[in-house]
Amino acid sequence: MAVTIRDVAEASGVHVSTVSRAFSAPHLVNPVTRTRVLAVAEDLGYRPNRAARALTTGRTHNIGLIVADIANPFFPPLIKAAQAQARLRDYHVFVADTDEDPQVEEELIQTLTKQVDGVLLCSPRLTNKTIERLREEVPFVVVNRRVKGMPTVLMDVGRGVRLAVEHLTGLGHRRLALVTGPSGSWTSKEMQAAAAAMSEADVTFLGPNPPTELGGLAAVTDVIASGATGVLAYNDLVAIGLIEGLAERGVDVPGEISVIGVDDIVPGRLSRPKLTTIAMPTAAAGRIAVDLLLGSVDSEATSGVTVLETSLIVRESTGEAHT
Amino acid sequence: MAVTIRDVAEASGVHVSTVSRAFSAPHLVNPVTRTRVLAVAEDLGYRPNRAARALTTGRTHNIGLIVADIANPFFPPLIKAAQAQARLRDYHVFVADTDEDPQVEEELIQTLTKQVDGVLLCSPRLTNKTIERLREEVPFVVVNRRVKGMPTVLMDVGRGVRLAVEHLTGLGHRRLALVTGPSGSWTSKEMQAAAAAMSEADVTFLGPNPPTELGGLAAVTDVIASGATGVLAYNDLVAIGLIEGLAERGVDVPGEISVIGVDDIVPGRLSRPKLTTIAMPTAAAGRIAVDLLLGSVDSEATSGVTVLETSLIVRESTGEAHT
DNA sequence: ATACTTTTTGCAACCGGTTGCGGTAATGAC
DNA sequence: GTCATTACCGCAACCGGTTGCAAAAAGTAT
16 A cells, blocks of 8 residues: 555665665765655655654654643643644654643653653653653653753743742732642742742742632632732632632722732733733743753753743733732 | 563563564463463563554554644644543544644645554645545544545534524624634634525624734724624634724723624633633544544544534623614 | 364564665776 | 775665464364
8 A cells, every 4th residue: 555665666676775775875875876766756655654764773753742731721832832843853743641640641651652762741740750760761851840860941930930029029019929839839839939038028828729710719718818919829820710709809900919920821911901920931941842852862861951031021910009 | 772572572481473462462372371471571561662563553553633723722622632532542642733834734744644543634724635635645534624525523613603693683783793714714714604694694704814813903993994793703812802902992892892702712711801702612523533533544434524513602792782 | 092173372474664784886096 | 907995786684563374282072
């Protein structure tokens, strides 16, 4: 059915090895035979079988991209950028969704490992120990979490948090709250650490909460009780849920309480009031992670940590404190 | 490095073919040898190499999923569902983004074809002719577009449009507008056809427009000029852009103009006012498309058309007409 | 005990490519 | 004109599995 390298060889009167070389080692074959072979191949509609090639070369030209939840608006830009960058390098990408389940995540890595040259782990839920064990079988690049001795792409939430807190205190807010994320989240821990380190600010931690609008809604009572007038939420979805819930209680944003999100996802840009937020360079993270991964596939294992800048985007959900 | 079937064979004192059968044809091997082999395999951490297997069996256990734009919020739920369903059947999925470029789309299909058992084409931008040609090389299921003689999953936008128009006329709106999508879009054509077929309604078509908030913003002037008080937009993003633009002109939604979107994406659910919209069962479409594809991989080519119901979700962006 | 099945296993070819090695012809040096 | 290089190409083994065929082992009937 499909046209193979032998069909091309026969049709152009050369040995298969010559055809093979015409494609993957052009300098080893006479230019005139080469063009003839290529013409025949084109004519027959020959396409090299990458899986077969992988068998001998050891390079599959595939990578795996594992995320906790594809539908979480944080990930699509990252996936898109990673995919685009991979394509540039002539790589295909397997995308897998773990549904936030570490068990599934491990299994996925296991079955994927033979078919890929490396995998991108985005916000993995696995334990560090498991990740280190799995590392023996396939190169990783970890995004959005720090794992000792492993190439990593991080976004500097700490800086984002500092900017956000400064923004709020600059507006006159004295009591602040941080609505945290899931207990296992590395980002959430980072945010807490950064906030706690700012001695000049009085920040209450409220959580853990699920990383969705529901998490924000659930936190409304605590936020009000805390007496905070400036709130930083784990992410934009939580922030939106929070604003929603505050509105239901008759609390105006930003009139009475200022709210800042994290991620700068589309829904935040379109919400009303438009969300002030810490922008995460997710697309850049995807792109760079792929470069790192494919770099470390050829040369030897990088294990550096790349930290990407975040920034505060001030929109309409923050305003001056009215004491 | 990696442990192969021969390592297992040697370690358990049998021939490789026996090991192979222990995995893929259990009934052909003595139960006691089988358990022994399996134990050794487990012990050595053996994982069959799917790519190698594919070479002889012709089944890669991979599928391709091609979409125009991963970051378009319409797709992630579909991707997620398709991926989950594929996993259930022990399939992996390549996700590729074409950036709305037919050229890229074709190239992607070409290089993917040898590595997959079938591909899901979501809202393809390719011509029908090209799709039919490519079909020779790999089984397709097409989502969100009708291609003659090809297994297809559609969502009944026509019905959605009728419901939306009825909803608007029911609220007393006499002059309606349809802000259409890109000129190549099958969905956009369907919407126009459905609206035009409703003789009792007076609908002006405004477009084409890009399928984003910018498209909505750009259409504002025309919408106002049309005198319509009820507007149906190509999708939620366009609707949000439109509402945004109308607000800038001091036109209240739904006070003066009612707006309906399509897709029921997250940003729409969170926008203010909350968007009335035609919900598309994208997750179901992804799931069913995979089933169709994997079904047609084994049994012979289905070429039926599956049509999924859409529904109108009334929220806050539509209200009574004030004449 | 013999002949005939049936089960279990090994052998070897094959899937579609790649690659080290060796052979042949052409080129260049002398 | 001879010899050493070099350029080009074919041969055959190999990657990690699967599978048709046949041999060996075990079971059954006579």
